[in-house]
Amino acid sequence: MKTTSLLELQASVQDKSAFTDLTDYQLIGHTFLTLLEQSQPTRIIAPNDHRYIFFQYGEQYGHKITRPLNSDLFIESSTAFETAFEQFATFLDDLRRLGETAVEKPPIQKYLESNAVNKVVYTIQQSIGCIGDSFLNPNQSRKRIGQLFENLVKLLIQSVGFSCESRTINVPIPEYPDYSMSYQLDLVFSRQSVVIASESQFIHPDEIIGSVKTTSKDRIDKIFLDKYLLNKLLGRDVPVIAIFLHDVQRAKRANSIFGINSTFKTNHFLGYTMALTRMNGVYYVDPRPEMITNPRLNQEIQDFQQFLAYDLWRF
Numbered sequence: 001m002k003t004t005s006l007l008e009l010q011a012s013v014q015d016k017s018a019f020t021d022l023t024d025y026q027l028i029g030h031t032f033l034t035l036l037e038q039s040q041p042t043r044i045i046a047p048n049d050h051r052y053i054f055f056q057y058g059e060q061y062g063h064k065i066t067r068p069l070n071s072d073l074f075i076e077s078s079t080a081f082e083t084a085f086e087q088f089a090t091f092l093d094d095l096r097r098l099g100e101t102a103v104e105k106p107p108i109q110k111y112l113e114s115n116a117v118n119k120v121v122y123t124i125q126q127s128i129g130c131i132g133d134s135f136l137n138p139n140q141s142r143k144r145i146g147q148l149f150e151n152l153v154k155l156l157i158q159s160v161g162f163s164c165e166s167r168t169i170n171v172p173i174p175e176y177p178d179y180s181m182s183y184q185l186d187l188v189f190s191r192q193s194v195v196i197a198s199e200s201q202f203i204h205p206d207e208i209i210g211s212v213k214t215t216s217k218d219r220i221d222k223i224f225l226d227k228y229l230l231n232k233l234l235g236r237d238v239p240v241i242a243i244f245l246h247d248v249q250r251a252k253r254a255n256s257i258f259g260i261n262s263t264f265k266t267n268h269f270l271g272y273t274m275a276l277t278r279m280n281g282v283y284y285v286d287p288r289p290e291m292i293t294n295p296r297l298n299q300e301i302q303d304f305q306q307f308l309a310y311d312l313w314r315f
Contacts, residue, residue, distance in 0.1 A: 100313035
């Protein structure tokens, strides 16, 4: 059987007409994992956090190194991934059919105990990220990787029966009728399709805004400020959530270039939460350990599985 090359996977990631369905994400994940199994690039363990690994490509790809991958979440076996995705698809069907009552079913509770949702989503997105890391110029793919994560979250929300789309709005500035502020909203979702009336001021009261980023690095300030300004400009509390993939990057540690470093700004996050505005939800596919152990952060941040299985239905 012919092996798919990294060059072919690069072309797939850049194809703007692709990724219209969750099966496209399944295919890219499975194909990349199959390539890893067949080409066997060098596997490197981060010395300062053994959960994280890297793959180093061969000479043809300039010995490029992938982003750090959490081995507790990243499914390395293509066969295991296929099984996990099939179970994930069944779970999504159950959510669509049963709604918030799905999590009351013992089989689904057992499924969620395995952290399976985060594992599948993480493996898919990080497979795309690793393909992007193989480009000779990483700027060729950086924006596209973020777009594909945003699109993946949109498709997941739609798959369980919600209306979900991106939207650009121009919000008038009070007392300055000739001026407005433009906002590009990653996602706007609601349980039912809604009709935007003039009194809704561009965002219906039943709609939630979702900001979706692969990392909060250099973006956390803007997300809080956007929610604060929208509340002020629209004259009401506009529900806004943030969804992140992870907050970790490769960094030099001692004599190794394969260390990992957190990009999450704890003090900034808590400062904005207390002094500016509180987000209606913050979710990570790969949360940092302090988000779980720090009681202040734990009140504000949950994992993505919590969002999809529980909180999505409560907004």
